[in-house]
Amino acid sequence: MTLVQMQPRPVHAHAHADLVHRTVNDAMEAPGPQVCDDMTVEVALAVMAGSRTDHLLVCDEDGLCIGLVTQPQLTALRRSAVYTDQLRVRDVLGDRGPFTSPMTAMAEAEHAMRYRKLTALPVVDEHGTALGVLALALAR
Template sequence: MTLVQMQPRSACPTPVHRPVGDAIDAAGPQVCDDMTVEVALAVMSSARTDHLLVCDEDGLCTGLVTQAQLATIRDSSAYTDQVRLRAVIGERGPFVTSSRTTMAEAEHAMRYRELDALPVVDEQGSALGVFARAR
């Protein structure tokens, strides 16, 4: 039999075990997925932000777009002014759920996918905010 030494647990969980919902930035501008890339870039510019949360017609978060991502699309040879955000986002996600995902899990997912930010949603899929890497 192996003896296991137990350490008393503090009342406050360590930061890596805290839910990601405890460390999110305000949601900021949210736009509908039928918005064009040009309009989205204008919204980002006026809001002075480098990302937008994208939602579908039901208000559910479908993802996040960055200014760099949209600028790359706008500068491509296949671009037209009719390109919608839903075409840029593609399939839904990635995002994390506020109450079920720890900060450590979110940071791992961001490193794995080489992301600077992830949308944080509630159990119904509504955007609550953005979990971003510390700069």
């Protein structure tokens, strides 16, 4: 997975204006693996291992993106006392989201992700269809 790291770089005056207007669409990755919300946590972890990714987009029965789960999130759940082999990905997600639009300014998306301590964020269109994933390296 390619991580997008936001670091200031020396730029010319005209190039600086381009960076200010950069959107999520300019930095997002392809959506990658997607799973249905009725999949078990065990199967989702196997899909992650097989695709060598640390996150999966989760879709509902209509194929619309309802969220994203991460490998650390599912692994921690699997180690918890509430875990059973019948636990579904939808049980982990809770409410839908968070999401971002491809037209969101990168500065705004980066700020929101750092505030919420997210490493990846689904990018969806106005109908809820997954267009990609915005992945940022969190500052340590």
